[in-house]
Amino acid sequence: MRAAVFYRHGGPEVLEYRDDIPVPQPAADEALVQVRYAALNRLDDFVRTGWKGLELAFPHILGSDFSGVIAALGADVTGWRVGQRVVANPTLWCGRCPQCRAGQHNRCDAFAILGEHIAGAYAEFVRVPARNLVAIPEDYADDAAAAAPLVGVTAWHMLIRAGGLRAGETVLVVGAGGGVNSMAIQIARLAGARVYVVAADAEKAARARDLGAEWTVDRQAEPNWSRAVWAATGRRGVDVVVDNVGPATWSASLRALAKGGRLLTVGGTTGYEAATPVNLLFGKHLSIIGSTMGTQADFEQVMAQVWAGRLTPVIDSVYPLADYPAALRRLLAGAAFGKILVQVA
Ligand code: ZN
Numbered sequence: 393m394r395a396a397v398f399y400r401h402g403g404p405e406v407l408e409y410r411d412d413i414p415v416p417q418p419a420a421d422e423a424l425v426q427v428r429y430a431a432l433n434r435l436d437d438f439v440r441t442g443w444k445g446l447e448l449a450f451p452h453i454l455g456s457d458f459s460g461v462i463a464a465l466g467a468d469v470t471g472w473r474v475g476q477r478v479v480a481n482p483t484l485w486c487g488r489c490p491q492c493r494a495g496q497h498n499r500c501d502a503f504a505i506l507g508e509h510i511a512g513a514y515a516e517f518v519r520v521p522a523r524n525l526v527a528i529p530e531d532y533a534d535d536a537a538a539a540a541p542l543v544g545v546t547a548w549h550m551l552i553r554a555g556g557l558r559a560g561e562t563v564l565v566v567g568a569g570g571g572v573n574s575m576a577i578q579i580a581r582l583a584g585a586r587v588y589v590v591a592a593d594a595e596k597a598a599r600a601r602d603l604g605a606e607w608t609v610d611r612q613a614e615p616n617w618s619r620a621v622w623a624a625t626g627r628r629g630v631d632v633v634v635d636n637v638g639p640a641t642w643s644a645s646l647r648a649l650a651k652g653g654r655l656l657t658v659g660g661t662t663g664y665e666a667a668t669p670v671n672l673l674f675g676k677h678l679s680i681i682g683s684t685m686g687t688q689a690d691f692e693q694v695m696a697q698v699w700a701g702r703l704t705p706v707i708d709s710v711y712p713l714a715d716y717p718a719a720l721r722r723l724l725a726g727a728a729f730g731k732i733l734v735q736v737a
Contacts, residue, residue, distance in 0.1 A: 394736075395515035396716040397451035401442030404721065409714050413451065416511060416519045423522045424464040425478060427736040429538035429710075430513040431457035432723050433571065434661065439508050448509075455512030456482035456505055459528060459538035460737075469522040477528040480520045481691035482506040482542050487523075498549065498685040505685060514716055516736060523688065526695045539705035539731035540698045541691070543571035546658050548694035549686030550634070551579050555656045559584025561631040564621055564648055566590045566641050568600035568608075569729045572658060574706040576634050577603045579694070582702055588630060590617045590641075592726070599729050603706070618644035629653060629676075642666035646678060654679045706730025 395413040398406040418424040436454045439446070462476045472478075485492050485500035492500050506512050506520060528537045550572075551557045563580040567573050568591040580587045581604035589605040591597035597608035607624055609617045622629060629650035635641055638660025645655055646669060655678065660666070672678060686694075697703045708728040711719040713736045723732050 393516035394713060395453050396455075396713060396734075397453055398440055399450045401440065403441070404717050404724075406440065407717050407720075408451075409716065410451075413453070413515065415517050418464055418466045418519045420466040420468040421521055421523070422466045422519045423462050423469060423472060423478070423525060424517055424519050425458065425460040425480070426463040427458045427460040427513050427516060427518055428534045429459050429733050429735055430455045430713075431538050431542070431571075432719055432732040432734070433457065433542050434659065434723070435505065435508060435542075436720065437724060453511040453513075453515050453518075454507045455514040455518070456507040456542045457538055457540075457731075458513035458518060458736075459534045460513075460518070463517060465522065472522055472525060477534070477537075478525045479528060479537050479541050479695065480506065480524040480526070481545055481686070481688055482524075483545065483685040483687070483691070484510070484521065484524070495687055495689060497687040498683070503685075514713060514734060514736075524691075526692060529699045532699055535707060535710060535733055535735075536705045537698075538733055539571070539707050540575075540695065540703070542685075543575045543731070544694040544698060544703065544705070545686035545691045546684070547572050547575040547579050549690045550656050550658050550683050551576060551632075552583065552693075553686070553690060554681050554683040555632055555654055557583045557585055557632060561585045562588065562625065562650075563632045563634065564588040564590065564630040564645070565600075565605070565634045566637055566645055567592065567661075568596045568603075568605070569726065570636065570661070571706070571731045572636055573634065574603060574730050575703065577605055578703045580604075582697065585632070588621060588624065590621075596729060618647040621648040625650070632656060636661060638662045638664060639666040643669055646672045649676060649678055652677045654681055656681050656683070658683055708732050710735055
């Protein structure tokens with residue numbers, strides 16, 4: 393089959409587009425899906441670069457998000473049929489450990505992510521556990537469906553489950569262009585929160601307002617955006633900050649919080665070592681809450697909102713699978729607003 397693969401860790405130059413990769417065989421509890429669209433995530437870049445302790449079976453195929461059609465089913469799979477259009481929760485779990493039995497799939501002892509630890513979706517076929525699948529409604533487009541899963545389940549778990557977001561609260565989203573943040577803005581609005589956004593430029597600020605942000609600040613025009621948020625909230629601060637940037641924004645995010653506020657994070661695009669002003673933590677009774685990916689319940693809930701049109705996956709651009717490196721360059725340049733897709737079939 394055709395696939396974007398790599399045989400060793402490194403920069404984008406290690407990527408290869410090949411047409412001789414064997415079609416995977418589904419295990420008894422898995423579905424084999426013929427991929428139509430896959431979506432890029434920052435995770436792709438981290439996995440390809442590699443880290444100490446990451447052991448992949450090469451060639452490795454990246455890609456955590458896809459839409460596609462069931463091509464084959466393992467012997468034990470019930471409730472699905474060949475030909476159904478599906479997406480999948482990219483969170484992988486064992487189903488047996490205490491966290492899994494409590495429904496906390498993203499805390500599984502054997503936690504893994506599709507495309508990170510096992511072969512992903514930049515290929516004609518991908519195999520996934522059937523319990524991860526959700527059917528795409530007949531009238532819903534394949535490209536928009538592929539743009540939703542990872543960022544949707546991640547943002548939903550972060551804000552609703554881990555963050556306990558309530559109607560009437562104020563949420564500051566730091567950065568507007570990434571897939572998680574464009575979904576977080578919409579989920580916060582759906583939950584009845586008022587949304588503030590720090591955007592990289594005026595155009596991204598305007599796009600954030602289109603998604604439901606009621607107040608935006610362009611950090612090029614206002615580098616001291618934390619003070620601007622403070623002023624805009626009547627010197628109270630916000631209840632929740634979503635910061636997936638890390639060191640570059642961390643202390644400013646903490647300063648923007650109201651007393652009792654929560655800082656939520658699911659990533660750090662500028663690194664992982666950030667200075668925390670401890671006096672702010674105790675002085676303002678702040679909480680820092682991390683989470684990663686989401687449970688199957690989170691996935692089913694967020695996809696139901698997507699299918700109903702209450703959350704709109706934002707598509708930045710679409711590339712053919714063979715041009716995956718060009719799509720990756722756009723992601724790494726930070727130029728995208730929303731999801732970058734590759735069309736496979
Ligand atoms: Zn488990």
